[in-house]
Amino acid sequence: MDPVEQLREEHENIKRGLKLLNIAGRMADDGSLPQNETDKLLTFFKNYADIGHHQKEEDILFVKLLNINTDLKSSSSPISVLSEQHVQGRNLMNKLKLMDDRFSLFVTDYNSLLQRHIEIEDEVFPVLVEDNLNNSEISAIYLEFQNVDSNLNLYSYLKILDQLEVFLL
Numbered sequence: 001m002d003p004v005e006q007l008r009e010e011h012e013n014i015k016r017g018l019k020l021l022n023i024a025g026r027m028a029d030d031g032s033l034p035q036n037e038t039d040k041l042l043t044f045f046k047n048y049a050d051i052g053h054h055q056k057e058e059d060i061l062f063v064k065l066l067n068i069n070t071d072l073k074s075s076s077s078p079i080s081v082l083s084e085q086h087v088q089g090r091n092l093m094n095k096l097k098l099m100d101d102r103f104s105l106f107v108t109d110y111n112s113l114l115q116r117h118i119e120i121e122d123e124v125f126p127v128l129v130e131d132n133l134n135n136s137e138i139s140a141i142y143l144e145f146q147n148v149d150s151n152l153n154l155y156s157y158l159k160i161l162d163q164l165e166v167f168l169l
C-alpha cells in the first residue's frame with residue numbers, strides 16, 4: 001500500500017470516531033454522558049489520531065517534504081496550515097478531557113476542525129507526494145509508517161471503535 005492511501009484509510013477511522021464523539025456530545029446535552037465509553041473514545045483520539053496518525057504525518061511525511069522542498073516552509077504552505085491545525089486539535093482534546101459542561105461545545109469545535117483538516121489532507125497529500133517525492137522515498141516513508149504502527153500497536157485501538165459502535169450506534 002502507498003503511504004498516502006494508508007493515511008486516507010486512517011482518516012476514515014478517525015471519522016468513525018468523530019461520529020461516535022458527536023453522539024457522546026448529544027448525550028452530554030441530555031445529561032447522560034456515558035463516562036466510561038467517552039473515556040475510551042478520548043483514548044482512541046489521543047493514541048490513534050494524535051500520537052499515531054498525526055505524528056506519522058508531522059514526524060515522517062512533513063519532515064521529508066520540507067527537507068526536499070524548502071518552499072513548503074512558508075507560513076502559507078499547506079504543511080504549515082495542517083501543522084497548526086494539529087496544534088489546535090491537541091488544545092481541543094485537552095478541553096474535551098475535562099468532560100465538563102462545555103463538552104458538547106468542544107465536540108462541535110473538534111469535529112469541524114478535524115473534518116475540515118481531513119478534507120484538506122485527502123486533497124493535498126496525493127499532489128504533494130506526487131510533486132515532491134520519488135518512488136524510493138515513498139517506499140521509505142511507508143516502511144517508517146509500518147514501524148510506527150507496530151511500535152504503538154496502532155491497530156489495537158480500532159477495537160475501541162468496534163466496541164463503541166455496538167454500544168452507541
Ligand SMILES: [Fe+2]
Binds near residue numbers: 086117
Ligand atoms: Fe493531519
Ligand SMILES: [Fe+2]
Binds near residue numbers: 007011054057118121
Ligand atoms: Fe491526517
